Amino acid sequence: MNLHHFESFDSYAQAILGAHARVFLLGPRGNGWRIGHLDVGGIDVQRGVAAAPNLCEATGRSTHLTLLLSQPPSSPTWLNGAPFAGDSIGIMAPSRGYAFRAAGPNEWITIALPLGSDLFLGSGLTAQTLRRWADAESMVHTDYLHVAALRDAAITSMAPSCPPEIGRRLIEQRLRDLIASRTPVERCRGRPSISMSKLCESP
Numbered sequence: 720m721n722l723h724h725f726e727s728f729d730s731y732a733q734a735i736l737g738a739h740a741r742v743f744l745l746g747p748r749g750n751g752w753r754i755g756h757l758d759v760g761g762i763d764v765q766r767g768v769a770a771a772p773n774l775c776e777a778t779g780r781s782t783h784l785t786l787l788l789s790q791p792p793s794s795p796t797w798l799n800g801a802p803f804a805g806d807s808i809g810i811m812a813p814s815r816g817y818a819f820r821a822a823g824p825n826e827w828i829t830i831a832l833p834l835g836s837d838l839f840l841g842s843g844l845t846a847q848t849l850r851r852w853a854d855a856e857s858m859v860h861t862d863y864l865h866v867a868a869l870r871d872a873a874i875t876s877m878a879p880s881c882p883p884e885i886g887r888r889l890i891e892q893r894l895r896d897l898i899a900s901r902t903p904v905e906r907c908r909g910r911p912s913i914s915m916s917k918l919c920e921s922p
Contacts, residue, residue: 728773744773784831787809793825798858
């Protein structure tokens, strides 16, 4: 996928896909505005480069759950006032309002998952987590390696040599891995597995 270059900030703002958005320029205009979009087997992936500080106020797509990755290295960025870090993913829930702010030039990627996707079906961990994110979350934190892996999967899926079906499977697998990594390990609870007498005899 090639990133389309925009000469004006206004044309860049109008090209942001799938959201009712108002984008405000907070710094010098410059001319480094670029956006690219690709349908990856039903998952919408968009990548943008912003040349100056900006503020985007928008409403998430009613038919999709959108994940926002603010790419490092970049200027400080926030979603609904919560700062992005290497371990952060912004969650833009369907039909909910949000505000994204960048303190300087920045890059970002969005991954829009259709609510009708098989990922949302069933009682498994991935489906339950995505349904919860679609209902309430705005920022989630996890291991930065899994965030980087999801970002890499999105970038790989945009390559001309990557078939859309392979790209979609790669994104879905990295998303499952990321969600699984957020599950706390349960400690053993209840009575010990050995008898009380043997427990008392143990040093």
